[in-house]
Amino acid sequence: MKALLKEIRQNPLLWLLVFMPVVFFAAGLKPEAHTLLFVLSVLAIVPLATLLSHATESVAAKTGDAAGGLLNATLGNLTELVIALAALRAGQYMLVKASIAVAIVTNTLFMLGASFLLGWLKHYIQEYKRVSARMQAGMLFLATIALLIPSTMIEVDSAAGAKSSQTLSLGLALLLIVAYALGMLFSLVTHREAYASAAHGEDGEAPWPIGLALGALAGVTVLVALVSEIFVESVQKAAEDFGMTPAFVGFIVVALVGGAAEMASAFSGARKDRLDLSVGIALGSASQIALFVAPVLVLLSYVIGPAPMDLQFWPGAVVMMLIATMTAMFVTVGSRSAWFVGVLVLMVYLIFAMTLYLLPPQLK
């Protein structure tokens, strides 16, 4: 508990934890104040995501390298998964899909681009091992194809089309999970030494004791789930109040909320000239969402959703994911980076942000 309190004192991000009780209080008192609830829930999720991330790493550090890597890879996007589950329960499949697409694009473009750019502030040219980066880019490419195919091939208007789409999405979800599992087998077991540097994790921060870590993992997950309920309920109306589209709010907010902790790690890695780590976190997180979180949500929609969810995205989302993947593939061909590479990647992100702001996709 002392470790937890010490962590909170040192990390200003965690001071936001004060919004935790505030959001529940406000939700009870004024359930119709959507914009307020939206802002409060965002402010409350950010520190929870940070705690969740640290708890996962602490458990991973204790359980040894292979199991720890497995745990880290599985729970690394727990916040995104929990938020998406709340949206799934509410039957808001478009929000689920938007958050998947956005998380992939943000991790690939914004996190990667900003890491390249930040790294330059201290280092003229940075070298990094590209083995891991290319493997992640390859996995992302596979996932993009799996999301591209049903969206381009299916005639949605027919009932038969909807049925086939459902079956195909289920098959693709299983296939992606198998690919993800094989990818972990490859990087954690058979070709482990090639990933030695990337698996190192962020040093510097002392891991928590195992008891605290496990307790925090369980407790914080529950808290994230509770706040997510409020977040999902309020986001739609809040976006309208802001005069923005749900898609754009999702684009900015899901990136901020779900990825805050990972971005902190990636950027700190880049500044320490450990670009391996930054690239690994950015692309690893993107491919995890594409190959693990998204298919798991499809499977869970059969259990907890009002109807099965398929993997058909709106065309703009497919184009964005495809371009993000191609950018990652292009950038990771070389193994050196200078600041302009970061600028190019960030510019692609800005094009998408600008487009979504001005041209809201019809999510309903």
Added chain:
Amino acid sequence: MKALLKEIRQNPLLWLLVFMPVVFFAAGLKPEAHTLLFVLSVLAIVPLATLLSHATESVAAKTGDAAGGLLNATLGNLTELVIALAALRAGQYMLVKASIAVAIVTNTLFMLGASFLLGWLKHYIQEYKRVSARMQAGMLFLATIALLIPSTMIEVDSAAGAKSSQTLSLGLALLLIVAYALGMLFSLVTHREAYASAAHGEDGEAPWPIGLALGALAGVTVLVALVSEIFVESVQKAAEDFGMTPAFVGFIVVALVGGAAEMASAFSGARKDRLDLSVGIALGSASQIALFVAPVLVLLSYVIGPAPMDLQFWPGAVVMMLIATMTAMFVTVGSRSAWFVGVLVLMVYLIFAMTLYLLPPQLK
């Protein structure tokens, strides 16, 4: 003749030759038993394709390196060509196009992916020369563009569109054949030493005497042509009987039938740590179909078909060929392979197989 008999005794695949007389007997006796005829004709073509492949190599081995390479490159996909000619004569242009698209995708993804995966069973990491692989990937890229352009640019509904499509397809066919010829000039004449290793061919098997080889080449081609007639007639109805789509049956069967001999060579190369050879066979065969077989079929459709054939494919086929090419380009950027690369490539193939099984394109 002794050499032929010895070969048949040693190679279990050739025992399937017994189905040769059976299929002709059955076709005469029960011409309406489509499913039976389909199965029998497939079983009969496999050993014929193997013989054809060995005959070509034997002639190539005798005629010296440059001419042999030329012969090998031209006749390497003779089985596919003969089957497609039977379909062309019958006016089944959709089957012709499907078999072209499928052969490209299967060679690029399945043969390449399985070679990478098989290679790993004996070798931890495999290195290969990427010069040849990248040239083949480049040729494949060119061919994909040539097939992509008419399919995306033409308004099919207008009569003028159909006319332009015809002229454009003819022009593109001639252009692809020129590119193919220049590619052979490059790899067999001007920059030959860069391809030394790939041109080696499969050693171990003794070539046949030239007389036998030439005789076998002529005789077996005729036999393949005869069996192909029965195959093309029966495949459509047989697919319906299986409750499958012609596209899916084509996907599996053309791959198996036409590519059996090449796959055997590619996989054996991979296991002997001669990944150069495997990659060369897989991508070389794909680019040969795209740059030589497909355009030749367009030209021949003016002579033997009921109407000129164009190069417009259904959109799904274009997407698949494009993705297959991009996968080949991505994979051949590096010059090392580990088993997970094979898994990724095979997964892309599985996505396509799954999609075609569930979402049959309208081929009629």
Added chain:
Amino acid sequence: MKALLKEIRQNPLLWLLVFMPVVFFAAGLKPEAHTLLFVLSVLAIVPLATLLSHATESVAAKTGDAAGGLLNATLGNLTELVIALAALRAGQYMLVKASIAVAIVTNTLFMLGASFLLGWLKHYIQEYKRVSARMQAGMLFLATIALLIPSTMIEVDSAAGAKSSQTLSLGLALLLIVAYALGMLFSLVTHREAYASAAHGEDGEAPWPIGLALGALAGVTVLVALVSEIFVESVQKAAEDFGMTPAFVGFIVVALVGGAAEMASAFSGARKDRLDLSVGIALGSASQIALFVAPVLVLLSYVIGPAPMDLQFWPGAVVMMLIATMTAMFVTVGSRSAWFVGVLVLMVYLIFAMTLYLLPPQLK
């Protein structure tokens, strides 16, 4: 003045200057002879473009490396810019867009491919520094995405769509200009030594004295502008007279007219085994048009055009620019070239030329 006359005597291309007075004379005498005026204006622009190019380089040589590079990069496509401005003033936005798309495709494919091919006539395998090539390819990729997004995402039929398209195009134009400025900062200031070889410019030709150079720069620009007026007025009708489509005439002519001087430099570099220079000119010119000329035209359309111009291209143009960019990215992965690479790149160009000839896009 002597330097100018000497240059004219030595360079046969400049003898075409005699068509300058002829075109003005003809325009005054027979304003309805469109085909004649078209041919004459093309013949007159070619030598002017060459003079403009030499004047720019002479000023650049005098003003020191960073400022000179800046000048060169900004004025390198002055001819294209002036021609496009004439079309912009006339409200012929489709011609403007066609000339942008065509200039990108021609520089990327024709100039690059021909350089690779020509280089081989004297050199078996050519090596080049790929740092600069990859940066240019990356900038081109960014620009293609910026042109792809509005063209794929916007429903043109609605009034709201047209308004959003306008705002988005303006935003993208500003973003591209910022990217272009940062790219110059990168290559001219912070990472300048990596570009040392490419910045060298064409030696051999003595620069003009600064007074002559500045005077020529101003005077020739005015002349190009005057001839462009006649060119833009006549091209549409002339194309009809030739029985060709404006798109095809644009494809051939804009390439010839605007790029003549650059092509001369690129090809001469390739023959001297300075492929760095050729690749730099080809891709640099393409990315300059995409990231500087196109956005500047969008901004200027608010000032001098009858209505704001957006960045929506017809789908075929987007496909062509995307494929050209992918080809450049694929080719610049390696840092060696042999003649077949040139053939492949040129073949892609030929496919586009053939398609545009047979399948005119509806530009009106």
